[in-house]
Amino acid sequence: MRAVTCTAGALEVVELPAARPERGQVVLDVLNCGICGSDLHARYHADELAGVAAATGYSGAMRSHQSVVMGHEFCGEVADYGPGTRKRWRPGTRVVAMPLRRAAGASHLTGLSEAAPGGYAEQVVVEESLTFEVPNGLSPQVAALTEPMAVAWHAVRRSEIGKKDTAIVIGCGPIGLAVIGMLAARGVRHIIASDYSPARRALAATLGAHEVVNPSDSSPYSDLAERGHLVATPALLDLAIDGMRTLRRLPVPWEPLWRVAERAGAIDPKAPVIFECVGVPGVIDSIVAAAPIRSRIVVVGVCMDVDHFRPALAINKEIDLRFALGYLPIEFRDTLHMLAVGKVDAAPLITGTVGLDGVSEAFDALSDPERHAKILVDPTS
């Protein structure tokens, strides 16, 4: 089969042996595979990524000297299946699958490990247990985006954001845009998006942002005080003294009232939720410095360098910093169904499609935020 390998940063189309399923696995003919920002990074910085993965116990991540077939956002049709599968798959069944599989007795990240070749290829091997039939006639182009949209859905779920909370999305690359789409799908009523690129700000509005900010001109945090968020310590101190004066003057016991007020977020104020979707050093610290008291920051952008921050500032604001990665199988499945029923529309993310021969050029083109958000690879073209 034809596939694109990455070897020491060089992407080339090669002929590889046909994919073979092991026990409980399925072979797919790839219809579409999205190019992910982590692939762009892994192309030149595989060894750094592998080092971090090894630090958390995973030694199978791709190394720069290996020849690896990348691609972990794919939709395909069932071509074959191995022994021990739960069902007999009808050839041509359109599916998506989590990019995770057994190979040589261990679990590996498909498309990010030499042991588990990915979707920049005519075929890919997947685990039957992580495979989901594409419902409702959803196009294979949009179905291929199940994976990045699931990353965003996981981040939104991990944020525990409520519909009435304020969401601020810093950085509108593909993941920031996916987060905006999923926040809108979640029903969040006030989504502020921030990006330097006009094209990406336009996409942010399309995906569902209610307010779009160019950080060169204005701050995404500017009108939070008007919206009832506590932007500085004195407001918190006043709240304690005055809130207690009011409560204790009531002719009824104040404690039950306090509990009610606390649950409603009137006393322990509800935090705005800020999604860090940039992933370069200094961004977390700059968000901590600008964010209101009690902000919850969900870090989705992957910063590979050692970063700095000021714990005393984070403590003074009681910041909650939640790092998010990947998704649960149920979140992947739910994302597929949200796409299929139209609860979220990922189609605007797709700004181009190439064949296997165009992968290398597409990697380069993705560095320009004005031209591209997500490019799909179509190995059949």
Next chain:
Amino acid sequence: MRAVTCTAGALEVVELPAARPERGQVVLDVLNCGICGSDLHARYHADELAGVAAATGYSGAMRSHQSVVMGHEFCGEVADYGPGTRKRWRPGTRVVAMPLRRAAGASHLTGLSEAAPGGYAEQVVVEESLTFEVPNGLSPQVAALTEPMAVAWHAVRRSEIGKKDTAIVIGCGPIGLAVIGMLAARGVRHIIASDYSPARRALAATLGAHEVVNPSDSSPYSDLAERGHLVATPALLDLAIDGMRTLRRLPVPWEPLWRVAERAGAIDPKAPVIFECVGVPGVIDSIVAAAPIRSRIVVVGVCMDVDHFRPALAINKEIDLRFALGYLPIEFRDTLHMLAVGKVDAAPLITGTVGLDGVSEAFDALSDPERHAKILVDPTS
């Protein structure tokens, strides 16, 4: 009245005018006032602390050139009250109060601002709305510890820890010890404490730690895998593939089962909760490096310096980093009652008592963890 001022790091006993209550305020004769670690820090680094406070909008924090009466952990007896109080206070009523008051029209941190002199004095002014009568004959020594114990209770509540979760407390200074006491009061069944000092490890066991570790000899994280925590990425990958194989083979729809399993923490594993009670640079990063997947780290120790960490590592483990400061009025009040009914015993924390003349010496003595945890000031002695 006699009081201890701090001026450019020098602590001296001086004669000050008697305290006068403003509208809605009460004057207390101080019975006991605890010396807090933040006072030790503010003695020599007030300007840095004030800089951080100013960065979050509070400009009233003490500066090194000012003469400030510190002390914010106090118990006293009502001596007088101002106009507009809710009730007529019987002189001698024993109370504790949150160290927060109006002065010159603004809210200030009592004992950490020139505008609001603190409890290292014969008298202190408090807000009636933040004043709570000491119940149940609780001693003024232990009642004075309501404030630091409330800091710990807030941190425990903010951690959202459950009784079945594992708690790890890094650093057993006064706040680490208070956190251990409050975790035990919360009913947490597995509390691991870590400190280099034998005296503090002994106190940790007294306060309720089930396991006490000297980090020179062994790791507080060593037996977490046996307790079902995911300590490395491969276990998480296996869980996805195998968990889904099992679920999808069941003769009933797997989705409701998934939801049940997820709620029970069987699929999205419950995180151990780690309390950072040290507050020096590098500790947060070292905890992130050693902690299991999905750990929740509650930062209670205040690190004043710029710190470094590796976001990629925190992301790979999906760390949740919650910074905690202070408490809500209801938490302060609940802490007082927990002390009064014996749900938590703070008495072991008290390792010494001095008069106003002994404050300077006590500050120096507190630097030795083998000798002291908490020293109380008794201005009546």
